Amino acid sequence: MSGFLYGVVLQWKLDIRSKSLFVTCYIVPLIFFLLMGGIFLSVMPEMRSTLIQSMIVMSVSMGAFIGVPPSLLETYGSDIKKVYKANGVPLCLGLVTMFISAFVHLLSSCLIIMLLAPILFDAVLPVSLPFFFLALVIYILVSLSIGSILGLLIKNQAKLTMTAQLIFLPSIMLSGVMFPIDLLPDFLKIIGYIFPAFWGYCLMLDRGFCLENLWYLILIFSAAVIACAILLHKQKFK
Amino acid sequence: MKDAIQVCELKKKYGSHMVLKGLNVQIKKGEIFALLGVNGAGKTTTLECVEGLRKYDSGMVIVNGKMGIQLQSSSLPIHIKPIEAIKLFAKWNKTKPDFSVLNSLGIKAFENKLYIQLSTGQKRRLHLALALIGDPDIIFLDEPTAGLDVEGRRSLHEQIRKLKLKGKTIVLASHDMAEVETLCDRIAILKKGNITFCGTASELSEKIGRKYFIHIKTQQGDHTLETDNIEDTLLSMLSELKQKEIRVLDIKVDRGTLEQHVIDMVRREEE
Incomplete structure (x- = not known):
């Protein structure tokens, strides 16, 4: 157990030192938040009540889809995975430690947004903080599980970057976090429903925590866990 | 005494390419x-396959003892510090780092540097230190001194000899024949997935045919002669040189290096 905990803490430090996760979890989302927060509210003042949720969806999506997969590729697409086998520890340990570490980074980034938004932009805090945090935790888990599939599945850095962008950009543009989804044409609305960002955003809104918004996220998370288990199993017998 | 490692009829193929064709070896x-x-x-x-890092298609591998594996330089995250890697490996192996071993490898001097900042020699020493965590009985070293300077090689050879004195079994893969000749008790020559020779270096020279090499340096240049009959060849060569009044500057006789023997062995198998 102490080896596991040491591994998680070490991974957390490595993520900060490696800069790529640090940039995608903190620097870019926070700069985006500071710039776009002001612009959004000047264009659409009614976004004051959803600014925190919007910026959090953007921050989590960026960290999970763009920041985490390269770290996983670095481990599972290289000789680093042999370290686990050579020391008789399960191959999934790398994924688990990276997942937990990234979860803490993303949660920290979201907390910074939550603390700054009311001060800087007079944003409205969620009415029910327990439900909001529960929804946030669920969305982070789902996003990280998708990021994990990308990192385990794609063995080429260029392809990984492209695929991650193909998931990240529609997640942000079609989920209602940048502008109300009602403004989109019907076919784009339907595409938006495929991405978990839409459901995560709905779940975090006031009075949004309900089964209608939750079932799809649970389905995606369950499927992602199974996919990750299969991908790790394949790695084990390579 | 039981063998440390027994490998029987080991077969492995990548796609349609058979890499190991029923390999047998005892260490x-x-x-x-x-x-x-x-x-x-x-x-x-x-x-x-022996280390358990790769699955084989058929055959049997028996390893009698705890293994320590020196991994390649690309097997650690670039932002990890040596001291962190050592602590992590020690925790995984449910042991405490043996600082006497770490000090003898000179890890202390660079324990807080990032892995990416280490020199090739420092990385090799770190990987050896990591392989030794958990006090293994059998240590696998893959190209242990590749890329090291003379001092680095000497220091690592000394460590390997110390490990042997402690009763450890050491298995190494190397391209450096001089290293193998000075360090190893026995060698196995692999060719196209089969072992073509397994034994001591002197057994290999016997098998090759007890050749002698006469290296002679004269005023007219350097020459090397290969012979089975050292006495007759040397005498006739010296008398011929005396007759022609060619002055001999230096003369050396040896039975060839391991490298020459291995090359001969591989060529012979090809023929």
Whole structure:
């Protein structure tokens, strides 16, 4: 157990030192938040009540889809995975430690947004903080599980970057976090429903925590866990 | 005494390419054993199958003892510090780092640097230190001194000899014949997935045919002669040189290096 905990803490430090996760979890989302927060509210003042949720969806999506997969590729697409086998520890340990570490980074980034938004932009805090945090935790888990599939599945850095962008950009543009989804044409609305960002955003809104918004996220998370288990199993017998 | 490692009829193929074709080898406890062969001969695949890092198709591998594996330089995250890697490996192995071993490898001097900032020699020493965590009985070293300077090689050879004195079994794959000749008790030559020779270096020279090499330096240049009959060849050569009044500057006789023997062995198998 102490080896596991040491591994998680070490991974957390490595993520900060490696800069790529640090940039995608903190620097870019926070700069985006500071710039776009002001612009959004000047264009659409009614976004004051959803600014925190919007910026959090953007921050989590960026960290999970763009920041985490390269770290996983670095481990599972290289000789680093042999370290686990050579020391008789399960191959999934790398994924688990990276997942937990990234979860803490993303949660920290979201907390910074939550603390700054009311001060800087007079944003409205969620009415029910327990439900909001529960929804946030669920969305982070789902996003990280998708990021994990990308990192385990794609063995080429260029392809990984492209695929991650193909998931990240529609997640942000079609989920209602940048502008109300009602403004989109019907076919784009339907595409938006495929991405978990839409459901995560709905779940975090006031009075949004309900089964209608939750079932799809649970389905995606369950499927992602199974996919990750299969991908790790394949790695084990390579 | 039980063998440290027994490999029987080991087969492995990548796609349709058969890399190991029913390989058999026994490695004794406490010996330094080298796997030699040209690139693509199957050295790393053999090691990885024995280490449990790679699945093989058929055959049997028995390892009697705890293994320590010196991994390649690309096997640690670039932002990890040596001290962190050592602590992590120690925790995984449910042990405490043996600081006397770490000090003897000179890890202390660079324990707080990032892995990416280490020199090749420092990385090699770190990987050896990591392989020794958990006090293994059998240590696998893959190209242990590749890229090291003279001092680095000497220091690492000393460490390997110390490990042998402690009764450890050491298995190494190397291209460096001089290293193998000075360190190893027995060698195996791998060629196209099979072992073509397994024994001591002197057994190999016997098998090759007890050749002698006469290296002679004269005023007219350097020459090397190969012979089975050292006495007659040397006498006739010296008398011929005397007759022609050619002055001999230096003369050396040896039985060839391991490198020459391995090359001969590989050529002979090809013929």
